[in-house]
Amino acid sequence: MSTFFFACKEDKTKTAQLPAAPKGNAAIQAEGFIVKEKSLSENIEVPGSLLPFEETQIRPEISGRLVQLNIPEGNFVKKGYLLAKLFDGDLQAQLRKLQVQLEIATKTAERQKELLSINGISQQEYDLSELSINNLKADIELVRVSIVKTEIRAPYDGRIGLKAISLGAYITPTDIITSIVQVKELKLEFTIPEKYSDGMRKGQTVGFTVSGNSQKFSSTVLATETSIEATTRTLRVRAVVKGNNPSLVPGNFAKISLAMGKDENALIVPTQSIIPQARNKNAVVYSGGIAKFVPVVTGIRDSSYIQIVDGLKTGDTVIITGLLAIRPDSKVTLTKVQ
Template sequence: MPYKSLLAILCFVVLAGCSDPQAAGKFAMPPMPVEVAQAKVQKVTDRFDGVGTIEATDAITVVSEINAAVVSLPFQEGGYVKKYDLIAQLDDGQLAAEVARDEAVVAQNRANFERMKVLVEQKASATKDLDDATASLKIAEANLALSKAKFEKTRIRAPFSGLIGARKISVGTFLRTGDAITELANIDEIRVIFSMPERFLLQLKQGTEVTVSSAVNPELEVKGRVIVIEPIVDESTRNARVVARVANPGQKFRPGMSANISVVLSERANAITIPNEAIFASGNQSFVFVVKSDSTVARTALTLGIRLSDVVEVLQGLEVGANVVEAGHQKLFEGAKVMPISTEKK
């Protein structure tokens, strides 16, 4: 029978009793109709949900390290390049000449060193002359290594595999050190950056599984692992920065996109739960009214655990199967007589 119908009948009975003068002295408060629910065992999951930002695992702006003109840009804009693929060829004429010059100087100094070595062995020259020849050879070799290093910088190669962006310059452009050529990003895997409140940090650790889904396409969902938990909590927000590494099949996630984050912090398979509506508070303590076998209620203090959208975990204070008042407890008191109405679905 609906709750409102029962309440109407009881009110009628009370009024009828009060209208009888002979019954006035024998009046007793009728049982209060209340909805009850049973404490059940179920699996509960303590979960953190938030929003993060996607970053590339590796991302750079490709720049020139020397002053030189662009000879060629042999890459397809927006395409995929492999590690060591040529991105830009710069004019190497002057640097090639410097390499040839320094190679000749090294050859000359090496020949002089060998000659001095023989003369010193024959005691036809002073040891100091050999020391000078040795130093000159080392200086020449260092200059050659430097000119070769500069020459190599005319060939700008991809330091890792990834997607390459649009050209920022054209063939013939004279580049100066630090001028940008294009962007390169590795998004085979992605990093997801998000903030987590301090109250969750003790339950979080490196390696914890993270589920990442697209804010624009909920069907796109991938899993990864926490790799970094920043050691310093932001004192203004009381949040810590967390980084997760996530696979990116099909490269559907792109750097800069937002993502929904879900982290399971703990699970208990055999938790005792009751409906959220059954809980009421007095000060800092949570209580429920437990319906006893004689249909009276007992005000019972509880220790609560994980709170879900519809139920709350009870850590202490209730046994499995206990009947608690879910609705109608506002006017109850210790020992009050009730008429339980089960809310369990048949």
């Protein structure tokens, strides 16, 4: 008997804790919102990275021994600045040899030209002398190009990285001497979901912030990738950051703020008024004291409102509170209308 009494007492306690349901056909009290037009844009935040506008690994074009090394680590250099020099003594000797041969061949051709004028030699012999001169000139040009390749110069104005080689080392085209980056401008790279890809245009201004700095910076969209990434369903975007702000360092994490899909005359309702279903979305419309469930098609949204593309019209009143308790054709009393 004591066990039965305890169980009954426990059931009564649980029953007392349940919320009281509306009795009979009592109207449910709720708040409403009148559908209206308003300027609306969807603000999204995506991560990105700051990159140097240009970055190049400096390597030699030919193999050789380093005889000169002028790498000001961490400093800025001008385009054409001599960073390194390879041994070119053998090439210089070859150049002098060819220049002597050219001088002799030129004098020989001049003498043969005089002999040709008095028919002392054939035209063919003179033509062979001219051919020899032209071949020597080509060989000299080839050696000069090889000498130029022994000089390793900065390809553009930029900041030099750390030195990766020492004076006197024998290096090949696979060896990295140093690196150079162009930081007067920076690149900002990020990705956006594919549904926003149509809203990204070249020349568009993009705002962003970096970690540890509350200042807002701006960039200009330079280009977008030609296709959507199949695995992530995102579009890669590249923007240009003008100016050399010391707060912006290549490699910084950036938080990009984008205003997508702006509509000056969007039909809006509060986001909490939309009831998602398995296949569609519904809004509860207040009509003559009765709740009507209406399928709707939504568009862009911000933190408070969502655009209604189809299903409602300006002036309709939608219910925004008590939605869990409302059923189709329920009686509703509005306590407040926004």
